[in-house]
Amino acid sequence: MKLTKLLTAGVFTVVLGALSAPAQASEAGPTPPSVNWSFSGPFGKFDPQQLQRGFKVYREVCAACHSLKYVTFRNLAEPGGPLFTAGQVKALAAEYKVQDGPNDAGEMFERPGRPADHWPSPFPNDNAAAAANGGKAPPDLSLMAKARTYERGFPTFVFDMFTQFAEQGPDYIHALLTGYVEKPKDFNLPDGGTYNKYFPGHVIAMPKPINDGQVDYKGPDGKPQAPETVDQYAKDVAAFLMWTAEPKMEARKALGFRAIIFLILLAGLTYFAKKRIWKKLPDPA
C-alpha cells in the first residue's frame, strides 16, 4: 500500500514537472493583457451601449477596409446585441447601396439596403482587397473574436475550464489595436509593414488604424459617453466583434443556467432514487 502511494505520488510529480517545464512557442508575441469584459463568466452580458459605440468605431474606421459579411443589418436590432431599434436599422440599411438582380430585363441593379441584407463589403473580392492594401487582404471581422487566440499554457488552461475564461479573442483584438508602439531599435522593419507589439512576428500590414479622439462619442447632451481614447475604442470594438462572432451568447448562457439547475435537481433526485432502491436490496445470503 505504502509503495503504491509513494509511486503514485512520484508519477504525479513527474507528470506535473513534464507539463510545466517546457517554454512557450517561439515566435508568438507577448501575452495580451486581460480586459475586464462585461460578457465574461456564466452571467456575462453584452453592454448594449458599448456594442453601439463599438459598432460606431467599426463603421467609421474599420469598415473602410474590413468586411463583416456574416452580419446582417437586422442583427443589430436583435436581442442580446447592440439593441438598435427596428427604425434605426431600417434607416441605416437604406443609407447603403446594395446590388440586386437580375431584374425582368436581365440586368443587375442597385437598390437601397434592407434590414435583411448582409453588411456590404468594402471590396468586390479578396484580390481587390489585397491590391488596395499593399498585398495583404484585410480579413473579414465577423468571426475574428473567435478566430484568434493565444497560448494560455499549463496549468492556466486547466483553470480556465473552471473559471470559464473564453475571452482570448477580444483580449487579443484590444491588445492588437493598442499595440502600435515604437519598434525596438534593433528591429528590422520591412517596407510597408508596421511594428505591432502583439501581432505574431510583429510586422503587420495594417497601419495604426485609430487614434485618440478620432471617433466622436458625444451623446445627446453634448458630453462624451465614454473616454475618446484608443484604449476605449479598442475595448468597444473588440466587444462589438465578440458579439458579431457569437451573437447568441446571451441566449446560450441563459439557457445553460436553466439547463444546469434542472440537471442538478434531476441528478439529486436520481441519486436518492438509486439510494432507496439499492437499500432495499437484501444481503446475498
Next chain:
Amino acid sequence: MEGHSVYVPKSGFTKWLEARLPIISLTHSSAVAYPVPRNLNYFWTFGAILTMMLVVQIVTGVVLAMHYVPNAKLAFASVEAIMRDVNFGWLLRYMHANGASMFFIAVYIHIFRGMYYGSYKAPREVLWILGVIIFLLMMATAFMGYVLPWGQMSFWGATVITNLFSAFDEIIPGVGTWIVTLLWGGFAVDNPTLNRFFALHYLLPFMLAGVVGLHIWALHHVGQNNPTGVEVKNICKDTVPFTPYATVKDAVGVVFFLILFAWFLFYIPNFMGHADNYIEANPSVTPAHIVPEWYFLPFYAILRAIPSKLGGVLAMFSAVLILAFLPWLDTSKVRSGNYRPVFRVFFWLFVAACVVLGWLGAKPAEGGYTLAAQILTVFYFSYFLIILPLLGLFETPRQLPGSIAEAVLAKKAKRAAPADASVNG
C-alpha cells in the same frame, strides 16, 4: 446468460405478437431480467453514457445535415448560417461539436476501466475486440466530421492526415499514392474530398451503431466483469436484475455526465476547438501549427516521435491496433487490478504516459518535446509487449475473494465496524 425472470405474455395482443416476433421477451431478458454483478462501481455506467452520446450525435447530426451544405464554396458559410439563422442552430452545432469530445472522454474512461479490471480476458476477447473496432470507427467518424465545417484546421488537418497514407509507397510503390488520390478524389484536398467525407461521416455512425449492437450482444452473452474480476458463480447471490438496479445507477451516471456536457456546451463551447477553424479554409495559407483534435493527440505525438514517415505511420496505427491483442498479451490469471499490486503501479504510469503524450501532441515537434515523446512512445509499447506479458508470470497477486457475494459481505462488515481509522492517514 440466464436471467432473473422470464417474460410471460398475458394479454391477447402480446401473446399474438410474441408468437410472431418475440421482441417483448427479448427486451425483457436484456433490459429487465439480465443479471448484473451486484458490486459494480460507477465506472460501469460509462457504457450507458456512451450509448446516450451516440444517440445525441446521431440526432443532432441528422438535423445539422438538413442545413449543412457539403460544398467547398458554401460549407463554411452554411455552418455560420446554422449558428446564426437556424432556430437553436447554435445549440445543435455546439452539442454536436462538444458531443464528439464528450464521446471521446467517455470512451477513454471506458477503455481504461476495461484495462484496469482486466475486462478483456477470456471469455470477453470478442467483446473487447468489438470495442476496439468501435473506437476505430469513432476516430474515423470524428476525423471526417471535423473536416466538414471547412475551416483552416479542417482543411490542413485533412491534408496532413490523408497525406500520411502516401508513406505506404515505401512498402509497395504506388499503393500509398493510390490511397491518397482515392481519399481526395483528385490531387489535393478539395470539393470531392469534402463530398466523400460528408457521405462517409453520415454512414459510419450507423455502422458504429451496428457494431455497438454486436458489442452489447457479446456482453449479454458472457456477462459483465466486475471490480473483483471473479466470475459470477451464483446468479441469485452474485447478481441483481438489470431493472431497477442497474437502470437507476446508469441513470445517475448519465445525469452527472450531462452536467459536465452542459458546462462545456453552454459556457465554454469553443474550449476544445481550435481558433483557426473559425477561419475559412484557404489552400494558400498554412496555419502556424497544425494540430488535430485533442482526442487524437496521444497518437499524433507517437506519429511525430518516429523520425521516419513510414515508421511514424506504422507506430501510430499500431498504437491503436495493439489494443486488440491485449487479451493475449496480458498473461496474468487474475483479472482485476485491485488484486495486482505491481500491475497497478504500471497501469497508472501508463495512464500518465498517455496524458503527457496527449500534451506533447499539441506542442511543436522539436528538441525536448520530441525526446520526451520518444521516451513515452517506447514506454507505451513496452507496457503491452514487455510489462504485461512478464508481470503475469512474476507478480504475486493478492488473495481473491471466493465470490462476488463474499466480497460484498466483507465490504459491508468492514463498513459496519470502521476499526482502522488510520488507513488514509
